[in-house]
Amino acid sequence: MPVIADSKKRANSNTSTSDNRVSKKKVSAIMTIKQTPEEEAKAKDYFQPHVLDPKFREDLKKTISESKPYNWGTIKDLMDEELLKNVRREMIEEIQFTKKETDIYKVFQSGDLANLSALPESMRSRLPNLYKLRSAIYSQTFRDFISYVTGCGKLSGIKTDLSLNTYIKGCHLLTHDDVIGSRRVSFILYLPEPGKTWKPHYGGSLRLFDSIVSNVPKSDVFCKLTPQFNQIAFFQVSPGWSFHDVEEVKVDKQRMSIQGWFHIPQPGEDGYIPGEQEKTEARSTLQQLESKELKEYDFPKLQFNELPPCELKELSVSEDEELELSQDDIKYLAQFVNPSLLTKESLEKLNNIFTEESVVDVLSFLNTEYETLLKKKMKQLELNEYPPMPQQQSEVKYPWKLAGPSHKQRYIYMDGLPKQDMTTAESIVKMNTVTSQEQPSFGLTKQCIELEERLNPIPEAVKLDNPQATTATEVDIKLCELAQFFKSISFKKWLYQVTGLTILKDQILIRRFRPGHDFILATKLDENEGEDKTRLLDGVLDATLNLTPSSGWENGEHGGYEIGMIDEDAEVIPDEKLNQFNEDEAAIYKSSDKDESLVYESQASWNNLSLIFRDESVLKFVKYVSFQAVGSRWDISCSWKCKNDGADDDEN
Template sequence: MHFADEWNSGSRRQELRKEFEGGQPFPHLVLRPFLGEAGLRAVREELEKVDATEKETDLFRFFQTEDFAARLSKAATEESSPKKRRIEKKSSALESIARLFGSQDYRSLIQEITGCGELSERVDLATQVYTKGSHLLCHDDVIGTRKVSFIYYMTDPEEEWSKEEGGALELFPSNPARKGTPASIPTKELLPMSDSLAIFLVEPGVSFHAVREVRGDRARVSLQGWLHAPSLEETRNFGQRDLATLQQILDTRAGAGKVEPEEVEEPLADLGELTQEDWKLLSKWLAPSYCDPKQLQAVAGEFSESSYAVLAEFLRPDLAKEVSEDLEAVDAADGFEPDAEETVPKYDTGLCDGWELVGPPHLRRFLRYGGCQEGSKEATPHARLGKTMASLAEELFASDSFLRWLRACTGLDPRSRGRPQVRRFRPGMDYTVAAKAAGQEEEAAELDAILTFALGDSSCEKSQAEDLKGAASEQWASEEVGGFECYLAADEDEETVEAQEVYRGADTDGPLVNLPAVPNALCLVMRDSKTLRFLKYLSRDAPSSRADISASYRVDAPESSEEEDEGVGEDAAA
């Protein structure tokens, strides 16, 4: 097996070098055809017999086979043995393509096209299969000695891949205002056309890319590979390794990274006990059951057992209905109805009337309400939703009354006002990655309070079909469409970019607790410094956007014995 003769010409390689260097937002190139249709079909036929394991973390979801580098090594060993020389055996298509990508001919092609310099003989190869709903979030591929990334697409050759099927390789420009971070929106999309090879150099803080969620019924099949530098010091831009996206992720998971500067809150004085004035303010927002001291005692008992509690039907019904109707209207205006024709939404959808895009995308992407500017329209669904939720955040979540109420529910003393923020996660676009609270001290703890709104049983009118209500709630509960808050234990082993061969999370233990999107529910979770938190990528198949008010209050962690750890982790896992 060999690549197309067209790529052997010296003059053609010179043309490809210019095309590669002129690629935007960073140098890249696509070669097509690469193997030819016969070679492509032979590999596809054998892949149907190969087992693939589903991989899912905060960063990705897809199926992946074994590393074919091991297959390549085994084939080479067999070829060199006397017995192998005596008995001729036709190589399989997978062995042949593994040898091709590990050959000197292929390395020479890549070196001439990219100008990458010396390469070692090491090659990593694995097949990835993206079915409907699969995705890979923004990153730069910088791990170990990787120097060149290449993707050979083995999608169905019977019909050209279309944009509506999703699965595009997205290329992100660097953010000029923040070194080492990608801009929020990609500027180039490469569709996974069959028998094409995409190539780019692996460079920290530069080679930002992602795979858009697959939306069609056909699988996005590719062979993902990396060529390596002879040593770590010979990787591209070695002096900027601290800008690698994985290193930034690891920093946030260690509590050292900050996405943006945050104002340090002054510690609060003793809050005192709940008063009649507190109950009066709380009754303006909360359902009557949560203004009953006996109910709060029951919540406190549940919370003490597991370090978290989910309070259903939290807001007054009329207020919850108002927010739900506004969210439904916003989704309709943005084209997010379940039967909408737009299967691959645009990243600027919903950026209006006070809603701003939050990034950078290798750490998070969602909309946050910052308030309507003077003179803007206030009667739009977007403005109504934002203003109502902002009132909740400012008048309830940041109030002394609510802090005292939280203490009654959890037995914890809030030491800050939580910086409540109004967020919206759009289907097919938004998420956060696993991280600790920015700047969280080793012995500190935080009490998360998240009030969620989404399409589901309690947000639907009684006149609506029961199957619509049930289907929406079942989708959220299944976790198949994402949108859930996940808490998991941090890996205490020393982690660096050089130590990682896969993005963290692929082979770790399961989460401590997942909290699906439940309409009009308040989730209270205490997490210590050893607990990570993320909101799973929201699939385009989700029944609606997820809107929430999220606040994190500093608290004094309760004393624990040597056998008991603090936070949601150990209690929830027990």
Template sequence: MTNRTHDRSPSPQPDSEPSLLKRLKSSHLSDPAVSSATADPTPHFAPDLFNPSNIHRLHTEYDASNPFKHVVVDKLFQDDLLQRVKDEALSELSFSEKETDIYKVYQTGDLASLNYLDEQQIALLPSLLTLRDALYSPMFRNFLRAVTGCGPLSGTKQDMSIVSYRKGCHLLNHDDVIGSRRVSYILYMPLPHYQGWQREWGGALELYPVKPVPDGMPEPEAVPSKSIPPVWNQFVFFEVQPGHSFHSVEEVVVGESEDGRQRLSISGWFHAAQPGEEGYQPEPQPELKSSREQLASTQTDFKNYPENIEPPLPTEPLSEEHVSFLSEFLNPVYLQARTMKALASRFVDESSLELHSFLCAPLADKLRVGLKDKDDADGLGPNRPTRIPPHTAGVEGAWQLRGPPHKWRYCTLKAPEGGSKMAVSPRWAHADPDEAIRSLQDELFPSPAFRAWLACVSNLLPLRYTAEARRFRPGLDYTLATSEANETRLDVVLGLTPQVDGLDTVAHNGHANGEETAPEHGWQSGEWGGWECYMAPHDEEDDPAVYRSGSSKKKNGQSTNGTNGHAQNGEVEMHDEEEDDEEDEEDDGTLLTVQPGFNRLLLVLRDEGVMRFVKYVSAAAEGSRWDICGEFEIGMVQEESGDES
């Protein structure tokens, strides 16, 4: 993939202007009781915090902690100061929504920008300024050094913001390694603080153990081993370590409408001493790669087609044998010669297609009902006992968990015991939903017949392939943005996500067989996540993973560009997408987003360097996101004359 210089966690952006203020209140005056930045910070902290015996206790706990070294300080500041900070933040600061492949949060600008405010503006934030200066004071930095043994910390390079996790907000697995960061911290101010934050509301800090892999690069386990729910005035910190300090923030599943609940916190980093500061040393090259660098090393493991089978030519029609095989799986409309010719023409122009009602009706009906029932049986349906399922949900029986979570987390099918049991025709006729999906993964996608069909509709020659059935559980699963920097690929994804409220028959233009447009809900609106996203390569100084909310990029399940086929009445109707409005045409690097759907085949010609990911599936979703994900190496077709076409 392209070089990714952006942070893998929500990092505040410096504000040279005082734009983080909502408004100026000239009538507000500074609180004379609040100490200035030059005063002794000790009175602002909890009693005995700097007591040598307390520091020794915390250091002992730090050394013995798992899954990596960290400390939880039960009370950091005086409560009255933190309450004033909370009030100032809510009344005077502006929170901006930020969303990428790895997080969704509401965040202020970098609070280092407080230095640029004039006296009148600073008068609105006296307690916040006091807290910030106390955190980065020499006394507190020495406290952190004594507990962690992390070495000299900078007092000039400050890196902190106030973050609000509201309903649906989350932060996925990463290790915080970037630049000169040395210590990561979070100070909790959950609201309403008088009530106490309940664990079932989500928002816990999750810490992950690591395991060695053959190349010697540790990777996080798929499931966290420690969960720290937010508590008022609690302070958590740890030394940032490449390949070790893997953590995430669980999705918040309650909203502001419920007693004003939000997971409010102050978070940031202490950096190593900077040039000119005492104890400065140039940053050594780390022995282990950061989670961000490990994303760049992702590669696909392809399988070869049988050598004794002649590769198909896009110009040749499907053989009777191929049509016979494919008719057991596909809607017969997509096997008509004129349909494939029309699709090929569109694909050449648009480089992507989304084909509705792709599977034959009996197979689609089996999967539609069976997958909903499976979610209910696994505690992943709309009536599950907790909004965030346990990490073990859905991984018994035929499914297993796939990580590592700093790249992806979802469920895949286990290899069948004793080989395939399906010997009848059609192959899925008497199979349960799991085996029907396995038939698509192991029989349809790798088949020479499907290879020939892909050649016909894409004018490309599939050379090697990989196919994987995937189940993304609500509140748990996702993939992060990755790419193959030097290869062009054909992505073929069969969406099998059952819709809700009768929306599974809604066609791509918002109509189902002439019915009126259905209202946006759930998957269609983007509120449940799970959308497939493609992003253009970026320059090193850009942030390649930032994009607008999926709901603004997609309407009624429509992709942002591309052409769509709808199988109706024995033929396919072709529709061009309407142009996005002026706001959506803003160049934010997003090439294509496609919301989860049922019985839809997505074909995308992915150029080298283009990144793709599946957005985290929210705990609000009323079931899993299912698909068969195929990826194909492609080649050009050599004509007999020797010319390439």
């Protein structure tokens, strides 16, 4: 007997979003300072001699001007080493780091440092080296140096901000461009353990991304910098172009850093240009993420498919009728579904929960025979996959496709549609301008998989080396069978028994979230423009069938969980307040401060179906899957547009 349970539950401490979203508390050190002449003169002594050498400066300027994918630079041995060692010691001994986690990052961060100059003497005396370092970085000497080598223009001497971070195993920061408020140059000063080499396989690298067009980063990393003690990386903040992330730390070591920004000159400062900040903010990625033009580059498209007229006729009922399951329907459903879910008692129980909560979980959804065979094949695939799990976009082979762009989402999926070229701006524009009349066909996709298997079997040499080598073919075929099942009339009738909703349109996706790669950032329901909404309910019926064969996901530490959150009380942070937040927190621009905001939580699991009816007030995301995860998160994601039967809003 399957467990049928209400899904309206609270997240555990590892996955809670109640205090992990942006709060209105200032957490990075946004400071207004005015340094004395003595501090300015002393600042030069804190840098290594080579940094201020004219030839070094010219060479660095040339290197930055020729750098790709956008202008960026790095300096090794930036500061006096003894000073920086003392700064690191102060960070460890005097600063309290708090774990912060949202859909875009996991990091341990300092609390509110406020203006170091304004701290009481008793507190400031405990951070003397941090105070010296701050003074050196924001000195006129170093600001002029950064301005010259980057060619960015003047930098503010009174508006500064920085934060202290430590990345330990599992910590990460996903793709973003840093464009918030008056930021002009971003920098990261690295403080891993001195005297030790931070190796590339440790993770924690700064990774830079090229772009397809402005505000649309590519999915693959262009280049990366492996951080070392006393090394700084910096780049000009460029709206829609300066995309980067912090690779997940993969080892039990601390990757400490001091991170901050130089700002556009403020009123009264040399270089101030009225209206310059406003122009920058207008080009912010946060302002343009949901623009119609940029949505052209979103894959997969949120595209609901009209059901054939014959299906609509069979699914339609009058006010006095009920859509009953026939014996043929039950016979077909029993090939896939746990038989106990087809009884009148179970359907009534599910319906009562869904009617009350609009959310319901069904455990052990697939029948024993089907799920046992599928799980065996999926486990075998994850252990002996040939070719290996795709890492780069070029390695993702049809019928699988890569979701993007990478500052919104990344995972691989099958949608039942023909092969598409999503690698260049030209090919994407062509796809979007040529209207396709093809409907998704997982049956046709299944045939393509079978043909590929016949044409490209596992080479004999591979079999000799690894007798257990397994292609994705058998798993893909079974997943396509399930996708076809979700598109069947019989399943839509079963849905009606559970939800009371009549299906008019559908979209079905088979998804795989790969360890160390994939996620979906928090998004609202994206209603299709131009469709007749008079016959549709204001919202969609979503279902996720979790098919993750590996274990170890229960506590959420490896990510892969799907969250639904009420956004009714959230408000977009006004532009003028964005600069009160550090880079990480400002990247999440929706706040959610109440425990009650969590509608449902779906951990990566095996054979569990989650159903939810959601409207525009509900945000959803799938947390980044950690490199440490044993395997991928697999699921089948379904969305249906449902009939508006003319009932009033409250009843709907």
